[in-house]
Amino acid sequence: MRASDVKPQMEVAVYVCDMCGFEVYQVIGQKQFNPLVECPSEKCVQNKIKGQLVMNIRSSKFISF
Numbered sequence: 718m719r720a721s722d723v724k725p726q727m728e729v730a731v732y733v734c735d736m737c738g739f740e741v742y743q744v745i746g747q748k749q750f751n752p753l754v755e756c757p758s759e760k761c762v763q764n765k766i767k768g769q770l771v772m773n774i775r776s777s778k779f780i781s782f
Contacts, residue, residue: 723782724781724782725779726748726779727779728745728778729743729745730742730753730772730777731772731773731776731778732752732770732772734770735768735769735771737758739756739757739768741756741757741770754770755767755769756770
C-alpha cells in the first residue's frame with residue numbers, strides 16, 4: 718500500500734506591515750499566487766511610506782491537500 722504525506726495548501730495568507738503593523742489578508746484560490754508586498758494602509762499611504770509586508774505563517778490558514 719502506497720500513501721503520500723498530507724501537504725498543506727494555503728487558503729488565506731496573512732501579512733503584517735513592517736512599518737505600521739497593519740494586517741492584510743489575501744484569499745488564495747489556487748496553488749500558485751503572487752504575494753502582496755506593499756502596505757495598503759491609510760497610515761502608510763498618507764505618510765508616503767512604502768511599508769513592506771511580511772507573511773505571517775502562524776496566522777495564515779492552511780487546508781490539507
